[in-house]
Amino acid sequence: MAMASQDQWLSSSSDKNCKVNFRERLLIIDSKLGGKDVEQLKFLCQDFVSHKKLETSRSALNIFDLLLAAELLCEEDSFFLAELLYTLNWMSLLKHLNYTKEQVESLLPTQRRVSLFRNLLYELSEGIDSENLQSMIFLLGDSIPKIPMTSLGLLSHLEKQGKIDEDNLTFLEDLCKKIVPKLVEKIEKYKGEKAAQLATLPVDKETESLHQGEEEQLFSRSDTTKLLGALQERPCQNEHARSNGDRATDGALALGSMIPASATRRASPNTPNSEASTEEVAVYGMNRKLRGHCVIINNHTFTSASSLDVRPGTHKDAESLRRVFKWLGFTVCKHDDVTKGRMDEILQEQKSHPDHADWDCFVFCVLTHGKDREVYCSDGVPIAIGKILSHFTANQCPRLAQKPKLFFIQACQGKAIQPSVPIEADAMNPESTFPPLEYRIPITVDFLLGLSTVPGYLSFRHMEEGSWYIQSLCKHLKTLVPRHEDILSILTAVNHDVSRKADKSGLKKQMPQSASTLTKKLVFPVPPGALQW
Incomplete structure (x- = not known):
């Protein structure tokens, strides 16, 4: 009362x-x-x-x-x-x-x-009355606990058991056909809506998803033309051509100006006539007890059938990443020599990880061999970089919606001459030709993709000290986070550092590439206490 x-x-x-x-x-x-x-x-x-x-x-x-x-x-x-x-x-x-x-x-x-899937289950629960519910529970037998259960509780239990998910509704469809046939129409409608959602990706939608197997372009046609022009010079092949090679590397640094380092605030839906503010860019929240999860895929040894060489020095990279992200407050999980099947399992596990809801950020690192747009699993099976990212869009992984998702790839993205010891190229069957630089970064919100090299080119790894890119990344995180630098500024410093490196002959150079759809500045809190390395 x-x-x-x-x-x-x-x-x-x-x-x-x-x-x-x-x-x-x-x-x-x-x-x-x-x-x-x-x-x-x-x-x-x-x-x-x-x-x-x-x-x-x-x-x-x-x-x-x-x-x-x-x-x-x-x-x-x-x-x-x-x-x-x-x-x-x-x-x-x-x-x-x-x-x-x-x-x-x-x-x-x-x-x-x-999500459409969550809405579907809710609608189905509303269409299951008490009599239908009892029939379903009876049909499922011992697979269902003998406790009072609502229709929504039953569907939740089936989801927890892994019998249904957004891409697999066969079990639920068969169950509805036997007990409540009219609900099958809702499932069919969901399939159509999901297919339409994947086919239509509006650029201004913050919770957009990435079409499986398809990559969208981050840069405009004019930006891509500028990038191609800046990088069309190949790395120098002799001392006489050295100056041209240096100009190509300096031109590659212009990529940093194309990265959207900031974004305007979204207008509140309550004020449809308001325009996006051009005030100072907001900063991602970093105030939870743990920053988030950092996953490291570390491929050192490959199966004999793959014809891929071992990658000495990669364990140095993996350990450096583990230390620096643990220092930054992440829980770190490292997986060695990951096959394609295991990679799929890891991506599914991380996609549905319940703790993402309580964390600030997510990091996924891949250390392996690679080629244009793809990286190799330890059994020699390639997986598209865009495919990896697609598991963590807001629709696929809603617990990470509006949170920064960082991906760092240490792998070649093209073919070139095999460099001499102690430098090796993370490429399969290196050749002396360089493919055209045509690379499309998937568009999705709150992502940062860091590639160790410009697509079409080699990425170098010291057999004892680790790769140029990962070691520079860890070094600059260690020195610049305490100075309150944001992640894009740190990656610009990494670009500058790696672009100045060369092998003993001075002929082999490398230019990293970063692409960002972050909508706020990402500044990691300074870890308490002294560094422990």
Whole structure:
């Protein structure tokens, strides 16, 4: 009764003036939601907030607190909560967030956060009545725990068991055909919507996904033309041509000016007529206990069938990466000699890692042989770099949405003459020809891709001291993070450092390349205490 009175007072106050603060409006919304609504909210939010935290939530207010802490909800941008209420068919509550049903519907195509898969499971749960639920539980037998379960709980359990996911609905489809055939239409509709979503990737959509097996272009045609012109000079082949080679390397440094080092703030959906601010660029939040997870793929030895040589010196790189990212506050996991099958497993594990919701950032490093646009697994099977990145788009990995995702690739991206000992090239069957420099970086938001070399060229690795690129990267992280330099400034310093290196003959040079779609500055907090190396 007290809550009802409070609700009435708050609603009345809101009608009289617009000064009711945001938390009071959330309190009004909470007072209208029941236990079933809370369960549904927890289900819809599980891709954004850790399961452990959601399990302890007993009210909508608990969930709102989690969304506020994760910066998924604020007074300036409450659309995510509006989307959740719209999904739960609570249209009458949208007014407390200054939305109408029509406004939400118009914004969903570009602002949607809840995945199509999560929406599908919610819709299916609404179509499974108690009788159908009991029939499904009976049909599944001992694979389902003997505890009271709602339809949403059943679908969640099937997902946790790995029997269903966004790309595999065969099990669920067969189950629905036997018990609730009319729900099969919803599954078919989902498949069509998912295919359409992958085929259409609007550039201005912050939660866009990357089409599997297809790469989009980060730079405009004019930028690419400039880049090709700057790098069309090949590395010098003799002392007489040395000056030309140096000019080509200096020209490659112009790539840094093409990297979008900043981005304007997004306009709030509550103010559709406002323009993006040109104020100082915001900084990614780095205030959680742990920065995030750093994965290191370290391929040293390759199967005999692959015809790829061992990579002495790579363990030095892997250890340097492990130390520097652990120092920066990441949990680090290193995988040695990773086959294609194991690589797929690692990508799937990281894509669905529940702890991403509680972390600030994600780092993925690959040390291996390579060729244009691809890197080699330890069994000699290539995998496209774009394919690796595609697992971590906002649609594929929503727990990392709006968080920086960093990828560092130490591998050749072309063919050239095999350099002499102690320098080796991370390339397969090096030849003396250089392919045309045509490389397309996948477009997706909040990504940074660091390549050890310009595509089409070699990447060098000292057999004892490690690769030029990784060692320079670790060195500059160690020295420039304490100076509060952002990641793009650090990579510019790495470019400068590596571009000045050469083998003993002075003929073999290297130019790294970075491409960024970061929308804010990325500045790592200075680690406490002295360095321990």
